[in-house]
Amino acid sequence: MRVLLTTWGSRGDVEPLAGLAVGLRELGAQALVCAPADEEFAALLARAGVPMVPLGPTVHSVVAGPKPPTAKDAFRLAPELVAARFETLTAAAEGCDALLATGLMPAGARDVAEKLGIPYVLACFHTLGLPSRRFPPGARPGKQSPREETDLRVLWEQDAQRVNALYGEALNRHRAAIGLPPVDNVRDHVLTGRPWLAADATLCPSRGMTELDVVQTGAWILPDDRPLPDDLEAFLDAGAPPVYVGFGSMAAYAPKDIARVAIEASRAQGRRVVLARGWAGLAPIDDADDCLVVGDVNQQALFRRVAAVVHHGGAGTTTTAARAGAPQVVVPQIADQPYWAGRVADLGIGSAHDGPTPTSGSLSAALASALTPETRARARTVAGTIRTDGRTVAAKLLLDAAGRDRRSVTV
Incomplete structure (x- = not known):
């Protein structure tokens, strides 16, 4: 057939x-x-x-x-x-x-x-x-x-x-x-x-x-059995779980200076950053070794090893992070993204940023909420309910x- x-x-x-x-x-x-x-x-x-x-x-x-x-x-x-x-x-x-x-x-x-x-x-x-x-x-x-x-x-x-x-x-x-x-x-x-x-x-x-x-x-x-790149494996092994930041296909829609804002917010929480380049072309803001930029990688494997996932609220990213039991911070931009942000907040598996344009302070506050032990525990519980x-x-x-x-x- x-x-x-x-x-x-x-x-x-x-x-x-x-x-x-x-x-x-x-x-x-x-x-x-x-x-x-x-x-x-x-x-x-x-x-x-x-x-x-x-x-x-x-x-x-x-x-x-x-x-x-x-x-x-x-x-x-x-x-x-x-x-x-x-x-x-x-x-x-x-x-x-x-x-x-x-x-x-x-x-x-x-x-x-x-x-x-x-x-x-x-x-x-x-x-x-x-x-x-x-x-x-x-x-x-x-x-x-x-x-x-x-x-x-x-x-x-x-x-x-x-x-x-x-x-x-x-x-x-x-x-x-x-x-x-x-x-x-x-x-x-x-x-x-x-x-x-x-x-x-x-x-x-x-x-x-x-x-x-x-x-x-x-x-x-879609099943994904790709190994993570060697440099990403080394970065993950070199310290505590980092924060993942990615805005997928959001090219013209990504918040202005989101790379800088997200890196500063993560650093304020004492976290390193895995920055997904994506269509917005996100890039490091300095030469510090606490930030690694990645291209297309196996998110199903990566999200199980991060402290939180900061993203735009696409259905796929929300689902992948939820399956992995990773706390989320959703910064919605367009279309269905505010809905997914609301669901993440309602389920207690992360935070919905108030508005599409975060500052370092506002994103740091949302990240602090997502990084609590209570949110991590709730995210792991909900992960067990996601059908595959x-x-x-x-x-x-x-x-x-x-x-x-x-x-x-x-x-």
Whole structure:
């Protein structure tokens, strides 16, 4: 059996698909991933032994400029991605038995599956984009809701209108070209009534969060058995556990001077620092030997050996740190990151920094809270509740869906 998995987004959108692809392979199925052709993502998928087909522009080319992308950029990118999905996925999905999509509003993926007559699944890594009676929609480019509007039903309707403005014309034009009727609500069309949630239930409970029939599988964790680099091993062995600081794919979004702020905050707590370079290009602030810069390393192994993890609050980093039992300090910047910061604080496994731009003092205070014995003990307790079988659960569900009537276009 052969399955097509697709996404467009940061590493946090790509790595779970690599994990799911491994889960499918473990069950004897083949998986192909369509994803942006950033070198980092291509290397990750190659390491997992998963074939890749490039999709759309690289993410780095969109988000790694000196300033964050604008609304104008979003309205230019949206139809470009729709066109890329119709072209790339149509070819890649030939001979496939199911198509699963995730990442930035994958408009076009369901439509390709519909044309080919294969099941389609929409997966997400949190519940914040799912219409809800409990919380308002997140920020999205386009005409904004009036500040005085508080009716959640109205706010979610206006969110759907913003999605239509971004994707509607391009989606329906491409649907018409392959003989499919138009859709009038792109968001709900993409989401379906039964989206999958690839997140751990302890970290991201789904009950009551949306009226959709969510299928929660657990996180899709990619196994990582890479040894840590020799210099990192030597650094870890040379003293007490250091603080890890990393902001992943946050290039233009990373707080100004975050390397300096984080190093000074860690030193104030008597801790050395492992600084992840990431897309923000974090670098040491002096020649002191208490700071080591690393590139792409095995976080699953590293986080078990650090005193705390300071990060931006991506779903993947939050889950990896939670599994490792490492206390966390989350400095959220955009999208779902404030949610993960709140969950870390609510669970007592770390601290949520108040605001996206820390000072040495404010980050030192958050770090002091995360470094307490009580927080460390709580983090270890919660680590024992994190399920590790999410990729297998999802792989079995996907193969079951693929084995049904191929004319069923959603599951």
